[in-house]
Amino acid sequence: MRPPRTADPLPAPSQLAADVAVVGGGPVGCVAALAFARAGARVCLIDAAQSSRLAGEWLHPTAAGALAELGVELPAAGVEHAPGRGFAIFPKGCEPIVLPYVDGELGIGCQHHLLVGALRNAIAARPEIAVLSGCRAVEVARGRVTAVTVDRARTVRVAAETIVGADGRQSVVRQALGYSGAARPVSYMVGVLIEPSALPFAEYGNVLLGGPGPVLAFRVGPNRARVCIDVPADRVAWVRNPTELLAAYRPTLPAALADAIADALAAEPPSVAANQLLRRRRYGRAGVALVGDAVGHCHPLCAVGMSVGFLDAVTLAGSRSVEEYAAARRLAGRVPELLSTGLYDLFARTDAGSTELRDAVYHLWRTSAAARRDTMRLLAVRETRRCALGVTFARLLAAASRRVVAGVFDRPLSRTVATVAGFGSWAGWFARESLTDRAR
Numbered sequence: 001m002r003p004p005r006t007a008d009p010l011p012a013p014s015q016l017a018a019d020v021a022v023v024g025g026g027p028v029g030c031v032a033a034l035a036f037a038r039a040g041a042r043v044c045l046i047d048a049a050q051s052s053r054l055a056g057e058w059l060h061p062t063a064a065g066a067l068a069e070l071g072v073e074l075p076a077a078g079v080e081h082a083p084g085r086g087f088a089i090f091p092k093g094c095e096p097i098v099l100p101y102v103d104g105e106l107g108i109g110c111q112h113h114l115l116v117g118a119l120r121n122a123i124a125a126r127p128e129i130a131v132l133s134g135c136r137a138v139e140v141a142r143g144r145v146t147a148v149t150v151d152r153a154r155t156v157r158v159a160a161e162t163i164v165g166a167d168g169r170q171s172v173v174r175q176a177l178g179y180s181g182a183a184r185p186v187s188y189m190v191g192v193l194i195e196p197s198a199l200p201f202a203e204y205g206n207v208l209l210g211g212p213g214p215v216l217a218f219r220v221g222p223n224r225a226r227v228c229i230d231v232p233a234d235r236v237a238w239v240r241n242p243t244e245l246l247a248a249y250r251p252t253l254p255a256a257l258a259d260a261i262a263d264a265l266a267a268e269p270p271s272v273a274a275n276q277l278l279r280r281r282r283y284g285r286a287g288v289a290l291v292g293d294a295v296g297h298c299h300p301l302c303a304v305g306m307s308v309g310f311l312d313a314v315t316l317a318g319s320r321s322v323e324e325y326a327a328a329r330r331l332a333g334r335v336p337e338l339l340s341t342g343l344y345d346l347f348a349r350t351d352a353g354s355t356e357l358r359d360a361v362y363h364l365w366r367t368s369a370a371a372r373r374d375t376m377r378l379l380a381v382r383e384t385r386r387c388a389l390g391v392t393f394a395r396l397l398a399a400a401s402r403r404v405v406a407g408v409f410d411r412p413l414s415r416t417v418a419t420v421a422g423f424g425s426w427a428g429w430f431a432r433e434s435l436t437d438r439a440r
């Protein structure tokens, strides 16, 4: 007897075999495919679609170096991009602070879709990598991925010893591993493209503070700059209201930059993305690994997402097992995430302890070359040891405490008490966040 027809029958699957199946062809999936191919593996890259969403466009030198090592040179490939020397921080109402990368290293600004396009071109030149483009992985089990074309006309089964989940925030591989994917909403990002002449520091990532959320502005090409405006979650209505958005941020922006943003918002609707936090805790097991945003993701203020993801991919390709990879990345992946979350909160919060700590950070950056260097090594994901972040944090607390003691007679006692309580709460946060899951 014939089986009853299902509502949406799928045709008989075709089969493919590879050493490694990478699910997701975003920046990290592409780097994973290239890194495994370089290590001699036959790779199958399965990707749902080329996306043009608002996402990572600043690569720290760590990420730019990882690309160069894999033979992806943006200048040589003729891809529009711009070098970045570090960050220029604009505290509210004060002179900017310039934080260059250590040893003259350079980062790269490049529009997201151009970056992914360059990686896909590099993949197309590698015969060891088979690409299933326009295919969505729908089922993942140890040694096997089932993918269907986006129109569901074709099913492909890929058999592979190692499966890599590089499928971003809504990872199906993560779900197949049984890990929770419940991310915490943090804020929204509104993105526009402007002329780079409006940037205060053309060769740096400009970080403008003091508004409702930080604003990042950096070149992504000789004639183009990206502006990302962080909108707090409780002000989501601004995302669709350019007039109110601009009114809220203009007072903290240089006039030329504010005018350029106004022109861009008037010309077309901005790109919008949600910023979320999902802690990087679990990296996979038994032949199934996660890399990049599929492991976890944090606020993009520190622009560490792709650097961390590329390090995941390269480490995985050089590991003997998923367990070995997971152990290495659990140690190294936590510091950039803590730094991003901590700095975002420090810049956003208005309580007495946070305000004093923030002023101490600015003071340290202005007065100490060592503090600037340590910060940039952490930001650039060159330094990933928890003890290094711990030392930096302890120095900051000590500097902030000295400032409080020095000014104790100049301010009301209640303010001093609130400030010290605030320091206690930050110290508690740091201890909790940096020490939990240490041994896992």
Ligand SMILES: Cc1cc2nc3c(=O)[nH]c(=O)nc-3n(C[C@H](O)[C@H](O)[C@H](O)COP(=O)(O)OP(=O)(O)OC[C@H]3O[C@@H](n4cnc5c(N)ncnc54)[C@H](O)[C@@H]3O)c2cc1C
Pocket (backbone or CB within 6 Å): 023, 024, 025, 026, 027, 028, 029, 030, 046, 047, 048, 049, 050, 051, 054, 055, 056, 057, 058, 059, 060, 135, 136, 137, 138, 166, 167, 168, 169, 170, 171, 172, 189, 228, 273, 274, 275, 291, 292, 293, 294, 297, 300, 303, 304, 305, 306, 307, 309
């Ligand atoms: C507004 C914003 C700004 C940011 N700025 C920066 C920055 O300046 N620098 C930085 O380093 N990071 C930044 N980030 C973070 C950065 O974008 C991410 O860390 C990075 O894109 C992660 O890459 P990924 O390849 O892991 O995931 P993704 O980029 O999400 O790519 C996942 C890929 O998997 C595919 N896919 C999904 N599901 C399936 C499936 N079932 N089957 C097959 N394919 C699938 C998707 O089509 C996609 O191609 C920013 C993020 C945001 C939101």
